[in-house]
Amino acid sequence: MAKRGVTEETEKSRKKLKTKSGKVEKHAEDKDKKKKKDKNNKSSSESDTPIASQSEVDEFMKTNTIEISDPLSNENPPRPILSFDQLPERDNILYEPLKNFSAPTSVQSATWPLLFAGRDVIGIAETGSGKTLAFGLPCLKNMVDSEKKLKPSHPRAVILTPTRELAMQIYEQLEGYALRVSVKVTCIFGGVRKDEQREALKNTAIVVATPGRLKDLESEGAINLSKVKYLVLDEADRMLDKGFEQDIKDIVSPMPVSRRQTAMFTATWPVAVRNLANSFTQDPVMVTVGGKPSEDPRANTRIKQVVEVLDPRDKENRLTQILGKLTRESPQGKILVFCLYKKEAMRIERLIQSRGYAVAGIHGDLSQSDRFKSLAAFKSGDVTILVATDVAARGLDIPAVKTVVNVTFPLTIEDYVHRIGRTGRAGADGHAITLFTETDKAHSGALINVLKAAKQDVPDSLFKFGTTVKKKQHDAYGAFFKNVDETKSATKITFDD
Structure with missing residues (x-):
């Protein structure tokens, strides 16, 4: 089994995968058919496409800390696509539209050869790494x-994502490409009227949706998912955090299994996400970008994190x-200012406005509609400061966010990583400033770990709150539960008579 630095956890996960020689042969046949089809469609100029040398590929994989593991191949994984010409x-x-970019991002380079070939892929990468186009x-x-005619209300692709903001961003980014090839994309999320969404679903090929609203429309008969042949679970870990696991299972249930290609992207690799991957993918290729898979959240190393420990009464003055x-x-x-509660956010917004800032x-x-207006004003530069609660912490893809400021620490360390991940995207450097007080001391240990893992300076004043990391609790069982890896086979024990 070919692997590039495959971790022990990955090995355990793959034991569940059934690697049959028939599957390998069938996959090889499918690849041959695809190659013949592609060959007929390619222009003659493609023979001039430059191919990266093995040393260039090795350097690229090493620099970006990319690990690829394929349960169906004993050979090296496909070469990454280092140029759009490839x-x-x-x-x-x-x-x-790719002419606006200089080169693919690392996650695009590593996953494109696999996804274009029809393989199921599990991509583990940080936020802001270019996963949408991947x-x-x-x-x-x-x-x-696809040569088959589209049936009304029978989409061919479904992209599931945890928040409406992220759903809108994916939709907007894909629509720019889809319009060029006459493929209709529809965005579905809660908080708006269903009638227009039902109408839009009648002739759509790709549905970008949040799980809750899509499940509602599916149960009402407004959409039929039996023809879906391309499924994406984006930010799978976050969808599970938000309690969407059963909704996802209900949505995927009517979809075909053998004729469906599935791509799952996640920032972390806990047991729950591994179990989900095992349920919905077939012999997936695991692609990890930026280090070995981890259950713990990891911050983007390109973000300079600054933590200031201060008295709660000094926060507003220090923010100013x-x-x-x-x-x-x-x-x-552009500056993103995060608060914990909406009342605090409104107060901080008024404070900033009173100081003369847009x-x-x-x-x-x-x-x-007001949220969209605020986001549009921030994106366009009409305002340079956006005050947000954690409703906007995940999924915002705003170009050139220079700094994230955490006025109040979030409820979890995961939310902290997601917040600061709004800067330092798509290969750019970022800056995050966090105002930390004694009321946040329960998070000091986890924050110290995140800072150390990202090779950031840890202020001495943070250590006084301790380095203990609070044990994660189960929603139903509290601290009295055990994480069980369901991908492992049970051990059979036989007793003598």
């Missing part, structure tokens, strides 16, 4: 190549000083 049918009109382009290519310094250094630099807010008390 994409299948590289002159396809679908790829024209699964989006192969999905669109799949739709374009920080914003003054940041805006002087970079007048147009600011907008996004939190639970705002209507969906």
